[in-house]
Amino acid sequence: MPVTTAQDWIESRPWIDREFADVHGYVEKVSGRARHDLQRKLQEWRERGVVIFERAVDVSLIDALLDDVEYLRKHHRDFELGAEIKGVQRSIAEFSAADLDSDGVKFNSIHSISHAAAMLSLTAEVTAFLRHIFKSPPCVLQSLTFYRGSQQPAHIDYPYVRCQTRLAHLAASWIPLEDIHADSGPLAYYPGSHRTELSGFFDWGQGSILMEPGSERTPREFADYLWSRMRACAIEREIFLPKRGDVLIWHGNLVHEGTAIRDPARTRKSYVTHYTSLQGYPPAHRRADGAGVSAHGGFAYDYPWLSNPRKLPSSSQR
Ligand SMILES: O=C(O)CCC(=O)C(=O)O
Numbered sequence: 001m002p003v004t005t006a007q008d009w010i011e012s013r014p015w016i017d018r019e020f021a022d023v024h025g026y027v028e029k030v031s032g033r034a035r036h037d038l039q040r041k042l043q044e045w046r047e048r049g050v051v052i053f054e055r056a057v058d059v060s061l062i063d064a065l066l067d068d069v070e071y072l073r074k075h076h077r078d079f080e081l082g083a084e085i086k087g088v089q090r091s092i093a094e095f096s097a098a099d100l101d102s103d104g105v106k107f108n109s110i111h112s113i114s115h116a117a118a119m120l121s122l123t124a125e126v127t128a129f130l131r132h133i134f135k136s137p138p139c140v141l142q143s144l145t146f147y148r149g150s151q152q153p154a155h156i157d158y159p160y161v162r163c164q165t166r167l168a169h170l171a172a173s174w175i176p177l178e179d180i181h182a183d184s185g186p187l188a189y190y191p192g193s194h195r196t197e198l199s200g201f202f203d204w205g206q207g208s209i210l211m212e213p214g215s216e217r218t219p220r221e222f223a224d225y226l227w228s229r230m231r232a233c234a235i236e237r238e239i240f241l242p243k244r245g246d247v248l249i250w251h252g253n254l255v256h257e258g259t260a261i262r263d264p265a266r267t268r269k270s271y272v273t274h275y276t277s278l279q280g281y282p283p284a285h286r287r288a289d290g291a292g293v294s295a296h297g298g299f300a301y302d303y304p305w306l307s308n309p310r311k312l313p314s315s316s317q318r
Contacts, residue, residue: 003206003207003208004162004167004208004209004210005207005208005209006196006201006209008167008209009158009167009168009196009201009209009253010168010196012166012167012168012169012280013168014133014134014135014166014168014169014277015135016042016045016046016132016133017046017168021046023039023042023043023046024039026042026132027039027042030132038132041129042132042133045133045251047192048191048192048194049189049191049192049193049194049195049250049251049253049254050189050191050194050248050249050250050251050254051129051248051249052240052242052246052247052248052249053125053126053129053246053247053249054242054243054245054246055243055245055246056123056124056125056126056245056246056247057120057123057125057175057244057245057246057247058119058120058123059244059245061116061119061120062116062120062175062177062244062245064114064115064116064313064314065110065114065116065117065120065145065177065271065314066177066269067116067313067314068110068114068116068117068312068313068314069107069110069145069147069177069269071312071313072092072107072110072312073097073100073147076092076093076095076097076100077093078093078310079092079093079113079309079310080092080093080306080309080310081107081108081109081110081112081113081309082107082108082109083095083100083105083106083107083108084104084105084106084108085099085100085102085104085105085106086102086104089108092107100147101147102148103148103149103150103151103185103261103264104148104149104150104151104152105146105147105148106144106145106146106150107144107145108142108143108144109142109143109144109303110143110145110312111140111143111273111293111300112302112303112306112309113306113309113310113311113312113315114311114312114314114315115293115311115312115314115315116312116314117143117145117271117314118140118292118293118300119293119295120175120271120273121140121143121173121273121275121298121300122140122293122294122295122296122298122299122300123173123175123247123296124295124296125247126138126173126247126249126273126298127295127296127297127298128296128297129249130171130249130275130277130298131297131298133171134169134276134277134278134279134280135277136169136277136278136279136280137277137278137297137298137299138171138275138276138277138278138297138298138299139275139276139277139278139281139298139299139300139301140273140274140275140298140299140300140301141161141163141164141170141274141275141276141281141285142161142273142274143271143272143273143274144271144272144274145270145271145272146268146269146270146271146272147267147268147269148184148185148261148266148267148268149184149185149186149258149259149260149261149268150185150258151185151258151259151260151261152257152258153219153220153223153257154190154222154223154226154227154230154255154256154257155219155222155223155226155255155256155257156199156226156252156253156254156255156256157170157172157252157253157274158170158209158210158252158253159202159204159209159210159211159222160211161252161274162210163282163285164276164277164280164281164282165279165280165281165282165283166276166277166279166280168252168253169252169276169277169279169280170252170253170274170275170276170280171249171250171251171252171274171275172249172250172252172272172273172274172275173247173248173249173250173272173273173275174187174240174247174248174249174250174270174271174272175246175247175270175271175272175273176242176243176244176246176269176270177244177269177270177271178244178267178268178269179242179243179244180240180241180242180243180268180270181241181263181266181268182239182241182262183261183262183263183266184261184262184263184266184267184268185258185259185260185261185262185266185268186239186240186241186258186259186268187239187240187248187256187257187258187259187270188237188238188239188240188256188257188258188259189237189238189240189248189250189254189255189256189257190226190230190235190236190237190238190254190255190256191235191238192233192235193226193229193230193233193235193253193254193255194250194251194252194253194254194255195253196253198229198233198235199226199229199253199255200225200229202217202222202225202226203217204216204217204222205217223257226255229255230255235255237257239259275298278299281299281301284304285301285303285304286301286304287301287302287303287304288304
């Protein structure tokens with residue numbers, strides 16, 4: 001198997017990440033269609049690797065997703081959906097109700113059974129911004145739904161989220177499903193760390209920049225490496241304390257983490273979507289009939305391996 005190297009990542013970068021990206025020229029060309037202060041946001045993306053849109057999310061979709069999540073938690077034995085608790089991946093049906101209440105619970109790709117989730121992933125402000133980043137329609141690769149803080153140590157997504165055919169065509173949105181409290185284990189990120197001269201490339205073994213099943217190095221070593229790079233570059237983390245309705249978008253090479261939960265009684269309901277471009281979407285993830293949800297210029301394709309899953313209320317009421 002050929003090893004994936006830093007060069008592979010560099011060669012697959014979208015236009016905006018290249019040394020001489022002409023943001024001004026690009027904005028001049030498309031500004032008629034821009035729905036926000038595009039020049040400022042694209043510069044922010046180049047410099048910080050993260051942008052925030054306040055009050056950009058439809059809160060009725062958030063309510064519908066919260067109803068879906070409550071339904072799923074009550075009826076989890078009836079559903080086929082991946083879930084992860086502290087690194088253990090199983091079908092949600094195999095976890096107990098108490099497991100589903102613990103910290104670090106993630107539901108994987110709920111958007112495949114929740115229309116509300118798919119529509120949240122395709123929030124207009126997000127898809128419009130990512131279309132500019134990729135110069136191609138954004139497509140949902142996967143989503144993660146959190147009930148409590150993840151406390152996940154520092155990481156970058158692409159060593160784990162790497163099924164896209166253009167490795168560096170990767171970004172994520174983080175949507176709070178409630179106002180986020182400082183003691184609930186909020187998301188934190190290291191602005192500017194998406195620049196590879198700052199974050200470098202971690203060697204998972206044999207020169208590979210991806211975590212493979214047999215990797216010699218661990219996610220904890222990856223976190224230690226990133227924390228030491230952040231210290232060396234004097235990059236301070238920023239903690240994201242959004243209100244319901246806000247959304248943050250991060251670059252696929254941005255260092256981020258789930259901070260410590262200081263009050264275990266608090267929930268931290270949030271919804272993450274990872275995207276690639278239509279050009280980078282893995283053909284094997286797309287059904288031959290192209291079925292899925294399309295909105296605001298983005299796509300959330302149905303997965304071919306979920307041919308007839310039971311759907312959550314926001315989908316079945318349609
Ligand atoms: O929300 C969090 O605490 C972390 C989310 C995250 O790291 C991810 O989805 O890649």
